[in-house]
Amino acid sequence: MWETYPHSRISCINLNSTPKHVMVEMSEQHRRFKCQQNITHTGQTVIDCLASLTDLSRQQLKQCLQKGAVRLRHGRKVRRVRRATLALQPGQQIELHYDSVILAQATPAIQPVADKVRYTVWDKPAGILAQGTEWGDHCSLLRIAELVTKRPVFLVHRLDKEASGLMIIAHDHHAAGQLSHLFQQREMFKQYRAVLSGQMTANEQHFAEPLDGREANTTIQRCHYDAESNQSHVTVTIGSGRKHQIRRHCAAAGLPLIGDSIYGQPHSGGLQLRATVLHFPCPLTKQQQHFELNDK
Structure with a gap:
C-alpha cells in the first residue's frame, strides 16, 4: 500500500510481503527516488529485478545502469553494476538511485592534459565531481577518465566540485598508492x-x-x-x-x-x-614532473 505524507513531495511504498522499499520525490520536471531489494533466490537478472521494482522502462533502466545509478551490496562490499543481464545471487542487495535531472546531464567531452600510461593528468572543469555519488557517475572525472583511456582508474586526490584545474588519475593499484603517498607526505x-x-x-x-x-x-x-x-x-x-x-x-x-x-x-x-600547477618527483620514473595550466 502507498503511504503519502501530507504537505510533502515524499511518498513511500513498503510492501511487507517482499523485501523491497521505495522512496519517491516528484515534481513536474524532476523525478527522484531510490529503491532497494534483498535477493533471496537465484535466477533473476539485474534488469528483471529493477523492472519489478519500478515503473521505469527497460531502456530507462539500462540508462541508469550505464550512468552508475545502480549498486550491489554484499556484506560490507558495495559496487556499481552496469550489466543488465548479470545474474543476481542470494545475500546480495540491489539499489537504484534515480534522479531524472542528474541522469539527463551531458557528459563533458574532455581529454587528458598528459598521459603517462600509469597515470594521466586532467584539467577538471568546474561543476563536475571528482568521483560519482550513489545517484550516478557519468559526469564524474573518474568515470570520464575510465571511458576515455579504457583503463582501470583510481582516485589519488580531489578538487571541490565548484573548483577547476589539474587532477591526477592513476591506472593501477601500485601507481595509485605511490602517488597518494606523495600527497600524504606533502611532496606534491x-x-x-x-x-x-x-x-x-x-x-x-x-x-x-x-x-x-x-x-x-x-x-x-x-x-x-x-x-x-x-x-x-x-x-x-x-x-x-x-x-x-x-x-x-x-x-x-x-x-x-x-x-x-x-x-x-x-x-x-x-x-x-x-x-x-602540480610539481612532484615521480615515484615511478624517479624524474621530476611539472604540469602547468597557462590559461588566463
Whole structure:
C-alpha cells in the first residue's frame, strides 16, 4: 500500500510481503527516488529485478545502469553494476538511485592534459565531481577518465566540485598508492589561482589556523588588485589538504573567494578557484614532473 505524507513531495511504498522499499520525490520536471531489494533466490537478472521494482522502462533502466545509478551490496562490499543481464545471487542487495535531472546531464567531452600510461593528468572543469555519488557517475572525472583511456582508474586526490584545474588519475593499484603517498607526505607541490573579494594589502599572507582539529597551512601571494571591482587576484599554495582549506582560510581572513556560496557569496561566474600547477618527483620514473595550466 502507498503511504503519502501530507504537505510533502515524499511518498513511500513498503510492501511487507517482499523485501523491497521505495522512496519517491516528484515534481513536474524532476523525478527522484531510490529503491532497494534483498535477493533471496537465484535466477533473476539485474534488469528483471529493477523492472519489478519500478515503473521505469527497460531502456530507462539500462540508462541508469550505464550512468552508475545502480549498486550491489554484499556484506560490507558495495559496487556499481552496469550489466543488465548479470545474474543476481542470494545475500546480495540491489539499489537504484534515480534522479531524472542528474541522469539527463551531458557528459563533458574532455581529454587528458598528459598521459603517462600509469597515470594521466586532467584539467577538471568546474561543476563536475571528482568521483560519482550513489545517484550516478557519468559526469564524474573518474568515470570520464575510465571511458576515455579504457583503463582501470583510481582516485589519488580531489578538487571541490565548484573548483577547476589539474587532477591526477592513476591506472593501477601500485601507481595509485605511490602517488597518494606523495600527497600524504606533502611532496606534491600544488598551486592555485584565485580571486578574492576585498583588498589584500600585504604582498603575501600565511595562514596556519587548524581546520577540524588538524594542522593546515595556506600561503597567498598577491598578483594584482582591481579597485573597480574590489577584487584581489592571487596565487595560493597549500602545505596540507583539508576540506575547503583555501576557502575557509580566506573567508576567515575577511577575503572570501569570489563565487564561494558556502563561505562567501554566490557569483554568476562560479567559484574563482583553479588548480594550475602540480610539481612532484615521480615515484615511478624517479624524474621530476611539472604540469602547468597557462590559461588566463
